[in-house]
Amino acid sequence: MPAQPATAQHVYCRYCGTAIGRLDNHCPACNAGQNLKPRNQIVAGLLALFLGGLGMHRFYLGQWWGLFYLLLCWSGIPMLVALVEAISFLATDKQDWKERYGHTDGSSWLIAIVSVGLLLIAVALLLAIMIVALSDPAAPIEFSELLLERPD
Incomplete structure (x- = not known):
């Protein structure tokens, strides 16, 4: 669990918790895709x-x-x-x-x-x-x- 909340510049990877840029499509640490589509x-x-x-x-x-x-x-x-x-x-x-x-x-x-x-x-x-x-x-x-x- 990340110690700090996400900021305007970064968020945390959904899979490994590494801090990544808010607009990054893939995590540099685990290469997991971050573009997930919400369902209506x-x-x-x-x-x-x-x-x-x-x-x-x-x-x-x-x-x-x-x-x-x-x-x-x-x-x-x-x-x-x-x-x-x-x-x-x-x-x-x-x-x-x-x-x-x-x-x-x-x-x-x-x-x-x-x-x-x-x-x-x-x-x-x-x-x-x-x-x-x-x-x-x-x-x-x-x-x-x-x-x-x-x-x-």
């Missing part, structure tokens, strides 16, 4: 509200575990969790938001795009298999017959 609270809240069931708000915040939202999106549980998170994001004080999400390294949009693409491919394959299975003329199934049959 309103954008995160709206993503959680509208696309939260797919975990898009987590990818926006740079959290890889948005993948769990994608894996469980069929269950509806991520939608409920995302609704609570949307309310939480939008109700959070700006200072608390800045402290928590103001220094993220970057977003995980590439992971999100690849994951959604793989999910769409899997759904397309399942639909293709289902169409082929249901269109087989050798074994026609009448749904009305299934509904009217009673076990003896």
Whole structure:
């Protein structure tokens, strides 16, 4: 922990604590990048509200575990969790938001795009298999017959 507070001329490296110039992009001691992009609270809240069931708000915040939202999106549980998170994001004080999400390294949009693409491919394959299975003329199934049959 630095002994002196940051001044107008210098700040401290987020990773090693070395005093660096306020406008420096990299720390000379550890070579860590200092340009971190803060995440917008309103954008995160709206993503959680509208696309939260797919975990898009987590990818926006740079959290890889948005993948769990994608894996469980069929269950509806991520939608409920995302609704609570949307309310939480939008109700959070700006200072608390800045402290928590103001220094993220970057977003995980590439992971999100690849994951959604793989999910769409899997759904397309399942639909293709289902169409082929249901269109087989050798074994026609009448749904009305299934509904009217009673076990003896």
